Amino acid sequence: VMVWLRRTTHYLFIVVVAVNSTLLTINAGDYIFYSDWAWTSFVVFSISQSTMLVVGAIYYMLFTGVPGTATYYATIMTIYTWVAKGAWFALGYPYDFVVTPVWIPSAMLLDLTYWATRRNKHAAIIIGGTLVGLSLPIFNMINLLLVRDPLEMAFKYPRPTLPPYMTPIEPQVGKFYNSPVALGSGAGAVLSVPIAALGAKLNTWTYRWMAA
Numbered sequence: 001v002m003v004w005l006r007r008t009t010h011y012l013f014i015v016v017v018a019v020n021s022t023l024l025t026i027n028a029g030d031y032i033f034y035s036d037w038a039w040t041s042f043v044v045f046s047i048s049q050s051t052m053l054v055v056g057a058i059y060y061m062l063f064t065g066v067p068g069t070a071t072y073y074a075t076i077m078t079i080y081t082w083v084a085k086g087a088w089f090a091l092g093y094p095y096d097f098v099v100t101p102v103w104i105p106s107a108m109l110l111d112l113t114y115w116a117t118r119r120n121k122h123a124a125i126i127i128g129g130t131l132v133g134l135s136l137p138i139f140n141m142i143n144l145l146l147v148r149d150p151l152e153m154a155f156k157y158p159r160p161t162l163p164p165y166m167t168p169i170e171p172q173v174g175k176f177y178n179s180p181v182a183l184g185s186g187a188g189a190v191l192s193v194p195i196a197a198l199g200a201k202l203n204t205w206t207y208r209w210m211a212a
Contacts, residue, residue, distance in 0.1 A: 019080065042144075046137040046184030047191055049101055053077070054132045054192045055199040057107050058124060062203045067115035074107035102139040106132045121200060129196035133188030141181045 057070035081100045110128040117123035
């Protein structure tokens with residue numbers, strides 16, 4: 001019975017975290033990041049995506065103890081988000097309007113760290129968490145540069161619930177910070193480590209709760 005309960009809890013956690021990851025992507029990053037507030041929200045987007053990816057990926061990876069499951073988790077998130085794009089398409093938006101972030105390469109770095117350190121949990125938290133935080137903004141900036149004029153898309157397809165203070169504006173990159181990628185990577189690298197530790201601790205708590 002305990003084995004069945006543990007497995008059920010495990011898969012429930014994965015589904016819940018992956019679904020919430022998709023929701024966070026759409027609400028905290030996707031639409032706003034790739035359109036009207038593309039440049040000024042890049043750092044916030046980078047932090048939210050890095051920490052959200054690492055907490056679920058390391059939880060899943062340490063639960064199974066198999067390198068490769070972090071990448072599998074990121075793949076689940078990617079597929080879920082691609083499916084969610086269909087909801088926007090049904091509302092009349094172009095299918096490329098909501099751009100899926102690039103999670104998989106950063107998750108692969110986490111898997112490689114875990115594998116290269118011979119399944120060392122602490123190395124995965126410190127080194128893997130840092131690599132996820134550093135790499136994700138870089139991959140997503142490349143992703144952003146491939147989008148067809150995000151500001152034009154924002155004006156052409158405004159959200160019906162968009163408040164007045166979030167009316168699309170011309171990006172003022174230099175006036176706020178000179179390098180959003182560097183700032184996003186730096187902040188993401190610092191914050192992803194404690195969040196990775198939280199994901200590892202959640203794994204421990206799950207086992208303890210199931211054993212109680």
